[in-house]
Amino acid sequence: MGQWLSRNIVEPGKLPLLLALSAFVLTFLVTRVITRLIRAGRGPFRNISPGGLHVHHVVPGVVLTVIGGFGAVASGRHGFGAMAAAVLFGTGAGLVLDEFALVLHLDDVYWTEQGRKSVEIVVLTAALVGLVLAGFLPFGVNELTPEELHDRGLVVVNVLINFLIALFALAKGKPRIALLGAVVPFVALVGAVRLARPGSPWARRFYRHRPRARRRARVRAYRHDARWEAVRNRIHDLLAGAPDR
Numbered sequence: 001m002g003q004w005l006s007r008n009i010v011e012p013g014k015l016p017l018l019l020a021l022s023a024f025v026l027t028f029l030v031t032r033v034i035t036r037l038i039r040a041g042r043g044p045f046r047n048i049s050p051g052g053l054h055v056h057h058v059v060p061g062v063v064l065t066v067i068g069g070f071g072a073v074a075s076g077r078h079g080f081g082a083m084a085a086a087v088l089f090g091t092g093a094g095l096v097l098d099e100f101a102l103v104l105h106l107d108d109v110y111w112t113e114q115g116r117k118s119v120e121i122v123v124l125t126a127a128l129v130g131l132v133l134a135g136f137l138p139f140g141v142n143e144l145t146p147e148e149l150h151d152r153g154l155v156v157v158n159v160l161i162n163f164l165i166a167l168f169a170l171a172k173g174k175p176r177i178a179l180l181g182a183v184v185p186f187v188a189l190v191g192a193v194r195l196a197r198p199g200s201p202w203a204r205r206f207y208r209h210r211p212r213a214r215r216r217a218r219v220r221a222y223r224h225d226a227r228w229e230a231v232r233n234r235i236h237d238l239l240a241g242a243p244d245r
Helices: 002-010 015-040 058-075 080-098 100-105 113-134 146-171 175-183 188-193 201-206 211-240
Strands: none
Touching (some): 002 015, 015 080, 080 100, 100 113, 113 146, 113 175, 113 211, 146 175, 146 188, 175 188
16 A cells, blocks of 8 residues: 555655645535534534624635645645645635635525535535546656556546546536546436536537427426435535525
8 A cells, every 4th residue: 555655646746635635625524514513503613703703714714725825836746845735725725615605606605505506516626636636647657667557548548538528417517417427437428418408508509499409408307306306405415414494
């Protein structure tokens, strides 16, 4: 395990990226636990409201992201400074993206339906960074054998193909299956080959003069939402907490 980590993560200079991703995911999970405890009135945690002003955790998140980002630029990819900057950046990014919906709407929508966007953005970000790590790009790795070059090349090609398929699914108005497909290979192929959802960029571009396709897309979207919306909401509520009704 140590040799694998050294060759695939440390030698190419990916250790800061791994630390940043770990800090990002851990910060998001811890933040969600704390905010749910505050919401339920349990535990020692309370909202920070000096002078009656509610300070959202996106504020320290921005500060940590700026410090970590500039620190990473200044320290390079190796050494303690690079690792410390990566942890600060990942922690700050986790705090910021946990309130992505607030930044998007410029309103406190944390516990509303619009607030679900934050969770989806966090999962998407973690998945994309994980793909970069899982790609094991050979750049910076010394003395690769022909077999290793071939294997790594196949991994990179598979990652790129899978990402393109996920983009097709996203263009067809299926962000959730595109998100899952960015993590699990070829899952997004289902969304990429099926009818686009009404109002999606694909539908606006290619269904403009196809009324039959538009009608089929509306019917299929209605049936799909009726079947899966409740299940999807339960999973989201389990992960991030139920929104206010």
